[in-house]
Amino acid sequence: MPQSPIVMPKMSMTMTEGELINYTVTVGQEVSAGDVVAHVATDKVDMEVEADTSGKVIELCATPNQMINVGEPIIILETEGEDLLAGLFDAPAAVVETQSEQVEVVVAAPVVATETKSVLAMPGARAKAAELGVDLAKVTPASPSGVIQVTDLKVSVDPDRRAKARTQIAKVTMASAQIPQFTVLRTISIDHKFGKTAAKRAATLLRAWQHTLSAMPHLHVFWENDAATQLIDVKVAVAIEAPYGFVTPVISVPKNPVGDWDDAVTQIVEQAMIGKILVANLSGATTSITDLGDYDILQANVMLIAPQATALSIGSIKKTDNGLELIAGLTMDHRVGDPGDAAKALVQFEKSINEVI
Incomplete structure (x- = not known):
């Protein structure tokens, strides 16, 4: 048989x-x-x-x-x-x-939920709270509006598991340190509305980054065996904070997304935030995006994961009289491009993000 x-x-x-x-x-x-x-x-x-x-x-x-x-x-x-x-x-x-x-993810023993009808929460947050057994009355929303979102839900963390996760991250960091890499930064102006959370921004960032790499294909490569291998399909590892550290669901970005693709991306990211990822979304990344705009930091310098040659990061996002400004960083393998290439890529990214919003 x-x-x-x-x-x-x-x-x-x-x-x-x-x-x-x-x-x-x-x-x-x-x-x-x-x-x-x-x-x-x-x-x-x-x-x-x-x-x-x-x-x-x-x-x-x-x-x-x-x-x-x-x-x-x-x-x-x-x-x-x-x-x-x-x-x-x-x-x-x-x-x-x-x-x-x-x-x-196997979470800790669920908290017995109490009546939550008087608590302001997004429908997705209510559904996830019910699934995880989280009492919404005990959740503190990050948004000034006081409305609980999926990203506000937390799960119990085993200290031993966290320590092991940090050990693995250290190994990855040591490997990344062997790559000759640099980071350039640019303040990018956005004329239109932009998602207020990383989950809501993800689809827009993915579209814009796909447009950028398509316009500059010599940067969309793997560096392996002392040579660059040209890549076609853009598959982005989206770095998301989860209970035991950052996880990276991999999302394939078509040239012209249609239908409910944006909503599907938001769902993948929200699921990753609570530790749930389809195996189909855990491999094949050709580049990465890390959005730390929710944390009110100035910038985020990220490291490359071989054989990827580029890693986009998002830092501070501020309102202006004309819209929004965000600080974007691009980490690049110096064997693939120089700071001038990275600077041009961020100029292209600014153009692309305003086109896709």
């Missing part, structure tokens, strides 16, 4: 392995696509692994607390379809990205 592996999913750009917490199935058990078959963990998230096809469990490939490389099988299913294991072990295991698994 054909066999199909369920593999350790890649839950972040830098993840190379994950820990098996436990199995929820046994050998001989029949499973359907979408059934939860195991729990795994990284320093930042715990998640449920779902079967992406139906079949019978014929092998459990690991034991609880075992570390497993990304893309390696954790379960083998006997299926009716094509034999996906054919040739799998002829060479070192490749990274396999599953598209139907759901990343979901």
Whole structure:
């Protein structure tokens, strides 16, 4: 009978392995696509692994607390379809990205919710509060309007998990320090309305950055093996603060987004803020955006994650008599471009953001 592996999913750009917490199935058990078959963990998230096809469990490939490389099988299913294991072990295991698994943070024991009808809150915040068991009466809104938004919801954080997350971040930072990089800054004027939160601004920033890279394709590259590789599709890792540190859902930006694309982006970002990301949105980034405009800081200097050559950052956002001004930073691999290229890119970004709003 054909066999199909369920593999350790890649839950972040830098993840190379994950820990098996436990199995929820046994050998001989029949499973359907979408059934939860195991729990795994990284320093930042715990998640449920779902079967992406139906079949019978014929092998459990690991034991609880075992570390497993990304893309390696954790379960083998006997299926009716094509034999996906054919040739799998002829060479070192490749990274396999599953598209139907759901990343979901396991939060602390829920708080018993109280009556919240008198509390001012956005519908999305009410829905998430109910899902997380958060009492909205105990949530302090960041907005001067006093209306609670999704970004105001917090979850309990395990200090040990946070410490492990910081350790992983330190490793990534050390690797980034090996890249010859620089950052340039520019004050950008916006003539039109702009989202008041990072979640609401995300789609606009993504559109504008896609336009910029399309206009300057020599900057949209990977630097690998001492050479630049030209990229076509713009896939942006959007850095978002979550309970255990920043996570980076990856969003593919089409040249001409249509329909409810903007709303879908907002939903992806809001979900990431509370620790929920689809596995399909956790790999393939070609560039990144970090928006810290919600924190009233002057600027944000971010570091590159290899092999990406560009990283856009958003700092202070202020009202002016003619609209808004924001401080944008562009970090670039010096092997790909020089400060003049980065300066021109930010000029193009200012033009693009006013065109797409």
